Amino acid sequence: MEPNQPTSLRKFLILWSGQVASVLGTEMTNFAITLWAWELTGQATPLALIFFFTRTPKVIAASFAGVLVDRWNRKQLMMIGDGMAGISTVVLLSLLLTDQLAIWHLYVAGAVNGLFGYFQDLAYSTSMSQIVPKQHYARATAMDSYLTYSGSAILAPAIAGILYPLIKLPGILLIDLVTFLIAVGTVWFTTIPQPKVEAKPFSREQLWEEFTFGFRYIFRHPSLLAILLFLLNSNLLTNAAWAIQPVMILARSQDNATALASVQAAIGIGGVVGGVLLSVWGGPKRRIHGLLLGQTFGELSSVFLGLSNSLPLWMGTGFLAAIFSPFIGSSNQAIWLSKVDPAVQGKVFASRYLIAQLAAPLGLAIAGPLADKVFEPAMQPGGFLTPLFSGIFGTGNGAGMALQFTLFSILGVLVGVGGYAFRTLRDVETLVPDYDIKTSDPTRSLVGKER
Structure with a gap:
């Protein structure tokens, strides 16, 4: 075992507890904003665009964030990300209390939270190998990414659904601020190790090398690139479907907020069950099976x-x-944590995110207009798709969105099955050695050069 390798999950559990509180508040706000925006507009496009403006800055930031995360203090970056989220919540609350809040304000807030939240997430994810023992990578990822969010998906809609009629959106935003303070406190009082990296001056040549390092690293490992191309297609299809899922449920249930909260809670319970199963089991020995x-x-x-x-x-x-x-x-995160040296994970993980998520904004951008302009009109009585699909989906409000959701999901199934047809993807874990195993792989010199 390496001298600086973590031996327990103590620090991770402290940070994780703060994230649980913060995400719970955020998900309550997201649920309340969904109800507020649907009541205001009655369309899918504004809600899909909130997702779009939140996600797109993350993709843009991925082109340069890795260099900063590998050079700057990761704990401070996490604090900055939390701080900006708190500020944007205060601004939204102020606008709401003065009766000036509009849909476009939500787009701006989403963009700010997306940008700084990405730095926070990248700083956090690249710190995992410094605070989590290697054998617990998949378990910790399941707890952080899925128990946290899925658990919040259970509680947040239920709590927000009960409180929204009583305290409306302002009260939900105040709760979000309290949970934000809890998250900041756990980061503030936790020591987060910083990997030793040689600080080089930012000459033009060095800057270009730093910015392109992650891409060069990934393209020198075709199997890692194959994972990202797989996720590129998956993210396009998933976002084009799930961006309209909340409004699809509202439209099909005659604007029943309780029905939406129940569905979101069931989804959250499913995520918790899957996360607990993975946390206890540890996941399949070959992580690629978990992915595909x-x-x-x-x-x-x-x-x-x-x-x-x-x-x-x-x-x-x-x-x-x-x-x-x-x-x-x-499974995806466990593969990358085991294959990429912690000293360069910031640059590599940022490039990884950019490639994998490049099509996600497109999926979010087309989801709303496809629903409002194409599928919904086509599935109204007399619409051009009703002769083909009305027997399955019916007609009227929500039928077109249900058809859209189903078609993109079918394409997602084909992407998952098709992944097994490519050896470069299927055998990634044997084709790419772990970062702590000595190898004659010529790309190792690329890592050494940048450390």
């Missing part, structure tokens, strides 16, 4: 969610879809 099979079965469950038109079926299929979600992210 998680994609396949998760999207297959989404197909049945789109085909459903009753609350029990929405809850059941949403639960099943969410069970498989932790297997995708945690």
